[in-house]
Amino acid sequence: MEAQTLHTNFNLLIEIFGTVSFAMSGAFAAMQKRFDPFGVLIIAFVTSVGGGTLRDLLLDVPVFWMRDLVICTMIFIGAVLAIVVKSFERNFKVTLFIFDSLGLGLFTIIGIQKGLNADLHPIICLTLGTITGCFGGITRDLFLNRIPLIFRKEIYATACIVGGSLFLLLTYYSSFSYMLVQISTIVLIVVIRTLAVKYQWEMPKFYESRDQGEF
């Protein structure tokens, strides 16, 4: 198999795995709120396509999930998988966290890549990657009427931005293979988020004065 095909296939794999991860993260969050199956499916859908949809609208390219049934099928599988996993595993917090972090890492990369393909400035690409990674989760949390994760654990966005910066640096200045660059970025984002959660456990007072002094 030649490099180009491998590259394309690896990108497709990332997109599919990110879609399933975010769909599961959305489905878990919706099941926590005791939604019926259709509600679970809708939240899975919104979490999964939210970021990429906004990215494609901003880039004025065809919206990725409308071209065929691949993404919708993946989301359906992700939602069903989440319902199945739920019957084995009751610790939603950890499961949701893992899939959310994976989705974040995977989607950030896709967003940056699409920006680079459109010949945008690296900083704009980084913004686009952050939007792609974060917007689905934000929409999920808004729809579930929760304080968006990204703003309760701000390191969420930080992970996204730091990971994305590494991706851009390695792409421009390293001789690493494309796949290695992508895997490094995903690992970095997941590691940062895991450390972030530990960090919050140690500093829960960080948010104590949250609701004081409203405008």
Added chain:
Amino acid sequence: MEAQTLHTNFNLLIEIFGTVSFAMSGAFAAMQKRFDPFGVLIIAFVTSVGGGTLRDLLLDVPVFWMRDLVICTMIFIGAVLAIVVKSFERNFKVTLFIFDSLGLGLFTIIGIQKGLNADLHPIICLTLGTITGCFGGITRDLFLNRIPLIFRKEIYATACIVGGSLFLLLTYYSSFSYMLVQISTIVLIVVIRTLAVKYQWEMPKFYESRDQGEF
């Protein structure tokens, strides 16, 4: 009048009636929150065009309410009508419910039709119909800082999806006239939602453990 014209006119009628219904639903909700007339108008606008705007952005077609003043005028009439109705009728709950259900049914159909016109897969069309039907109400509820109706009474989305599926089935496999297909779908959606409200009256405990176990 030939069939084509009748068909176009009936579609226009559905769009106008759906716009006025959702505008009234938005205006009632805003009046409940004691908004001033401009606030009422804005919520009426957002509720009415929210779904269709997202649909048109996704399809990359001109946004429907920007081409002329028809939609804006209908929204204005809807908002004024709501203010007038309010002085006769104080039972917002029922009135809001009726207009919300009607708007849902009407807009779901329009979304599916626009998707079919763009040669999308029926499942994608159904998604588009659900988005068109539900997104205006979700935006209204987010802006009013209420838990979105669709997620308090999930059967809302279910009504949309089941109704849309009937519409697609009848369009593809029945010999019903187009108008009959549309009317059946609207009736089905309103009936499902009415039953859903009754269902919730019987099972209020369904949401009891809502806010437990946040991520």
Added chain:
Amino acid sequence: MEAQTLHTNFNLLIEIFGTVSFAMSGAFAAMQKRFDPFGVLIIAFVTSVGGGTLRDLLLDVPVFWMRDLVICTMIFIGAVLAIVVKSFERNFKVTLFIFDSLGLGLFTIIGIQKGLNADLHPIICLTLGTITGCFGGITRDLFLNRIPLIFRKEIYATACIVGGSLFLLLTYYSSFSYMLVQISTIVLIVVIRTLAVKYQWEMPKFYESRDQGEF
């Protein structure tokens, strides 16, 4: 310098000043919630580009902040400025209010102008101006999980609509220079909002029955 160049330069000045104002308004709001620097930057970004992004998507023109780094740089400067100002000045309420009002006035004008350039009906342009002015702040407040300012102090939208109407009236029916029309509009919007805040101080009971009678 000829009139056309002056006009273009003044428009650019308005866009830059509006961007910095909204970025600072977003940054102040995020700092109130004790966000880390990346969180502050993201809220500054969202507040600043939210309205204009939706406007450009609706008009189907390239999204303004993606073409170059000018807007992103301005947002960065605005966020840093806000952090610096914070160390001198602890009265967030007033500072946030001033920058929010300025941004509102400036962005409303830009929205109307872009609508007029696209040959839209004046009423649609006014709608577009209101969207450009208000949507960034709404998104900021949704993301911060606050009741959107626009719906706590509805005069916010009223200021936007009244100011925009003045702008259209003066553009069509007066012989004022373009710059004078723009400055009058901004002053009117800031004055209306300032009076509105006073008005609310006198009528805090206006919202008392807010959460009663939910649908």
